[in-house]
Amino acid sequence: MPQLNWVGKDKVITHHLDVPYRVLDRQYSYDEHGQHDADNGSQNMIIHGDNLEALKALLPRYEGKVDCIYIDPPYNTGNEGWIYNDAVNDPQIKKWLGEVVGKEGEDLSRHDKWLCMMYPRLRLRLLQRLLAPTGAIFISIDDNEAAHLKAICDEIFGARCFVADISWQRNYSTRNDSKGIPAEVEHLLVFSKQPGWNPNKLERTADMDSIYKNPDNDSGAWTSDNPFAPGAATHQDMVYAIQHPFTGAMIYPGTGNCWRYEQPEMYRIFSGWTAYELKDLDDTAERARVCGVPADEVKPGVLGLVLAKPLEEARADARAVYERGQWPRFYFTKGGEGGVRRKTYLDSVGGLLPTNFWSYEVAGHTDEAKKEIRAIFDGRVAFDTPKPTRLIDRILKIATKPGDVVLDSFAGSGTTGHAVLNVNNSDKGERSFILVELGDYADSVTAERVRRAITGYKGESEESITLYEHKLTLAAMKKADGLLDEANKIYQEAQGKYTKVSRPKIATKVTGKSGSSYLQVVATQSHDHDVSGTGGDFSFYELGAPLLVEGDLNPDVPLERVREYVWFTETGQPFSNPPSAHPYFLGRYEDASLFFVFDPDRVTSLDRDYLASIPPECAARSYVIYADTCLLSEDELRSLNIMFKKIPRDITRL
Numbered sequence: 001m002p003q004l005n006w007v008g009k010d011k012v013i014t015h016h017l018d019v020p021y022r023v024l025d026r027q028y029s030y031d032e033h034g035q036h037d038a039d040n041g042s043q044n045m046i047i048h049g050d051n052l053e054a055l056k057a058l059l060p061r062y063e064g065k066v067d068c069i070y071i072d073p074p075y076n077t078g079n080e081g082w083i084y085n086d087a088v089n090d091p092q093i094k095k096w097l098g099e100v101v102g103k104e105g106e107d108l109s110r111h112d113k114w115l116c117m118m119y120p121r122l123r124l125r126l127l128q129r130l131l132a133p134t135g136a137i138f139i140s141i142d143d144n145e146a147a148h149l150k151a152i153c154d155e156i157f158g159a160r161c162f163v164a165d166i167s168w169q170r171n172y173s174t175r176n177d178s179k180g181i182p183a184e185v186e187h188l189l190v191f192s193k194q195p196g197w198n199p200n201k202l203e204r205t206a207d208m209d210s211i212y213k214n215p216d217n218d219s220g221a222w223t224s225d226n227p228f229a230p231g232a233a234t235h236q237d238m239v240y241a242i243q244h245p246f247t248g249a250m251i252y253p254g255t256g257n258c259w260r261y262e263q264p265e266m267y268r269i270f271s272g273w274t275a276y277e278l279k280d281l282d283d284t285a286e287r288a289r290v291c292g293v294p295a296d297e298v299k300p301g302v303l304g305l306v307l308a309k310p311l312e313e314a315r316a317d318a319r320a321v322y323e324r325g326q327w328p329r330f331y332f333t334k335g336g337e338g339g340v341r342r343k344t345y346l347d348s349v350g351g352l353l354p355t356n357f358w359s360y361e362v363a364g365h366t367d368e369a370k371k372e373i374r375a376i377f378d379g380r381v382a383f384d385t386p387k388p389t390r391l392i393d394r395i396l397k398i399a400t401k402p403g404d405v406v407l408d409s410f411a412g413s414g415t416t417g418h419a420v421l422n423v424n425n426s427d428k429g430e431r432s433f434i435l436v437e438l439g440d441y442a443d444s445v446t447a448e449r450v451r452r453a454i455t456g457y458k459g460e461s462e463e464s465i466t467l468y469e470h471k472l473t474l475a476a477m478k479k480a481d482g483l484l485d486e487a488n489k490i491y492q493e494a495q496g497k498y499t500k501v502s503r504p505k506i507a508t509k510v511t512g513k514s515g516s517s518y519l520q521v522v523a524t525q526s527h528d529h530d531v532s533g534t535g536g537d538f539s540f541y542e543l544g545a546p547l548l549v550e551g552d553l554n555p556d557v558p559l560e561r562v563r564e565y566v567w568f569t570e571t572g573q574p575f576s577n578p579p580s581a582h583p584y585f586l587g588r589y590e591d592a593s594l595f596f597v598f599d600p601d602r603v604t605s606l607d608r609d610y611l612a613s614i615p616p617e618c619a620a621r622s623y624v625i626y627a628d629t630c631l632l633s634e635d636e637l638r639s640l641n642i643m644f645k646k647i648p649r650d651i652t653r654l
Contacts, residue, residue, distance in 0.1 A: 021654050022049075023561045024057050025544035030451055031537035042537040043405075043432035046417070046450065048442035049543035051409040055126045056654055057543065058407075058434065060568035060575065066130045066434070067404035069137040070395055070416055072387055128156055130407065131193045136163060138395050139189045140387065146187045153191050163190040163197055168391060169360045172367065188358075188395075199398035201351025212346040217325040225344040227330055228257035232291045236299035238262065239290050241281055243306045245273045245318035246336045250281070250304070252290050260342060267305060272328030274317035275308035354398050364388025373413060375531075376452050382445045383413035392419035402429030411435035411442075414449040421453050421534035433538075447540050456533035467494055468521040472506065483519055491521050498523035553648050555600060566596050569652035570624060585618045593620035597627040598647055606644055607631040626650070 024047065029040040047054045131137060137157075141149050146165075154162065166188035212221035232239050238258035241250040253259055259266055270276050281304040288295040307314040321327065322336045329343050360368075369388040374381060392415055400406060402424075408416035420433040437446045468490045470476060470483050487504035494501045501523045508517050545556040547565055563586060564575040571589045578587045586594040595614075597604045606627040622641035630637075630644045637644055645651070 019052050019056055020546035020548065021565065022053050022057050022546050023544040023557055024054075024541040027540045027542055029537065029539045030447070030454070032454060032533065032535055035451075039539065040537055042539045044417070044420075044450075044536065044538035045433070045541060046411070046414075046435045046437070046442065046447045046538055047541045047543070048437060050438055051436045052126070053543050054436040055130065055409060058130060059654060060564050062405065062407075062434070062574075063129050063568070063572060064132055065405055065574075066407045067132050067135045067401070068396065068399040069127055069131060069135070069407045069409075070139075070392060071127075071137070071408060071410045072140040072412060073410050127407075127409070128193070132405075133193050134197070136190055136192045136197050136199075136399050138166075138399070139191075140168075141187045141189060143183060143187070146189070149189060153189060157191040157193070158195075160195040161192045161197075163192050164356045165189055166356045166358055168358045168363055170366050172360045172365045199354055200400075201353055202394070202397060204349075204352050208352065209346060216327045216331075218327070218343070218345075221346045222343040223346075224333075224341045227260055227340050227342040228253045229260050230257055232256050232258045233293055236287070236291055237302055239287050240302050241283060241286070241304040241306075242266065242270060242340075243276075243304070244332070244340070245270075245307060245314045246332060248307070248311045248314075250283075251340055252286060255290055256292055257290070263303075263305070266330075269329045270305060273321055274314040276305050277308040278303040279306045280304070281306070354394075358391075358394065362390075363394050364390035369415070373449075376449055376457050377445075378458070382449075383441070386413045387415045389415055389419050389422060392416050393423055396420065396423045396431070400431055402427060402431060404431050405434065406431055407434045407436075409436040411437040411446050412439075414446040417446075417450045417538070418453045421450070421536045424536065425534040443540060447538070450538055454533050454536050454538075457531050458528060463525045465498070465523045465525060466520060467491075467501070467523050468504070468519070470519045472517040472519060487519055487521050494521070494523055499526040500524040548648060548651070548653070551648060553598075553600075553651075559598070559600070562598070563596050565654075566626065566651060567594065569654065570594055582613070582615055582618050585614075588618075588620055591621040593618050593623050595623065595625045595627075596647075597625060603628045604647075605629045605631055606642075611640070 024045075026039060028035050028037060029042060030036075031040050031042070047057075127137065139149060139153070150162075150165070167185040168188055169184060170186045171182075171184050209221075212223045214221045229235075229238075232253065233256075235258045238261075239253055240259075240263070241252050242259075243249070244251055261269075267276060267278070283304065284295050284298050284300075287302065288298045291298060309317070318332075318336060322332075327343075330340055331343065333339055333341055365388060368390070369386040370381070372389060373383055373386050376382075396406065396419055400423075406416065406420050411417070414435060414437075417433045417435050420431050423429060424431050435446060435450075439445075468487050470486075476483060484504060491501060491504055502521060504519060504521050506517055507520045507522075545554050547554060547557055547562065553562060560577070563577070567573070567575040567586045570586075571594075573589070576587070578585065582595075584595045584597045586596055588594070593614075595618075597606065597610065604627045606625050606629070608631075610627075622643070624643045624645065626645045626647050628647050630646070632640075632642070632644070636642075
């Protein structure tokens, strides 16, 4: 598979391995009762700090546990100075480029800089490691870096894990003074941890359900569907004639198609019209035509489904069924005299399968996002480039279940946290979020937005009011000038009465599979209203001290965090401190017991006395024991199935 190369890649490809492991220091917790110092046990986290270090700090607890990742990394590389509204031009990033890439980092192109920043943050050992086996990552990106990002993700996740490139219609209108080809959409690249990921289905709309009717008083609403399925050549036992009970004609599937169901089921369904029987029709040539194969390759012995009564009797049976209602699953159009169709019932279709185009009507737009921010922050523009909450809502609905973990490592204004709270509130779910933000506004904007979402805020809504509407039929078009005069008069009279009034325009309304055009004047009225709080909670964290300083354990790091780290590096599992009388026992993993024999005030030794102190409940077939020194010989260690690891030398560096 081709790989993307750029200046500085060799310096950053393994950079994540050199990033120090830091513990997370909780600063405060927040819930519906307000902010307080005590830990409320919240599973929701907001972390202030470089996301590279934050992601590494999350590994012991969350490796393979994050179900959905959404990130909106900086990508506005059209600016010469690589200046981003979301603070990725922060001095910390500049310093990082200088230290990691070196002096050449000062002269990198905009794309080289972006790739140097992004690669370690998407690297196998970080986001990909955190992602659950059934999880997926969604990445917002524009045209400037979409191709580069796709190449990086193909390299990291694997090309077989590419799910979709979703086009999100971010603008609802184009400026008249736009130059060139204006960008109406933004990309959402979707990759999964493993091939074969499938999204959840979305809720159906009233317009979608409107095509389902019940003209025959059946048990539920249905719509007309194709009675045939592709695959005639490979399903030849499903290619045969069925005799029409009204006309007597022999009905074959269309060329290349077969009947939708196996013959016993088709026999049962059509017997709901009248009596049928199986008969050899000597129709090899016709079946060969449908299957698209030579006659000598047609499966022999496939019988046709024909009327068991004379046509007039069968016709009378079928007419009685038609007039009674509740027609069989396969029915006949034009009062029984037309072709055969299949019923598809509304209660069997399930939800809506998401496509790779998301209009602003269903996923929001950038102007909507800015209005959300202004409403939440009392009219103040607290963040310049937010995403609409509806966009993230839609991602969560197709990619998560009620108990899933959601991560956003470029959290910005906190839209992802807000969306998680919204979706939990709507479906009573218990999704948790992890937000990481480098900017110094992590508390004042990111966390503050989540605080206000929890408790509620004063919002603004828009009501659309149709002031004038006339269907554009052929008769109406003959008096088009008069209709336009009417519409313009209403437009003029409405000025100043509403927040906004549109000029007369032609709009199309779609019902079912057809649409009609209307001349409309539409007004928009803004209303202030109270937005109810979602409830919920979170804890705010800063990146704390590094675990190791110049190769030694940092005394500022709590021992429990060290034990948690050691356990994770040995097992790959989150740490759960076991109840035990033995102070250094970490737990049992598979066939081994793990011990971390460490005391900051003295030198610890692995010797016979220590082994004698291990209680029976901590015994195992083998042992991994960390200590400062070991007084046992290599032969003794082997005979006792002990792997000794010296503190701090043998502590694994993530």
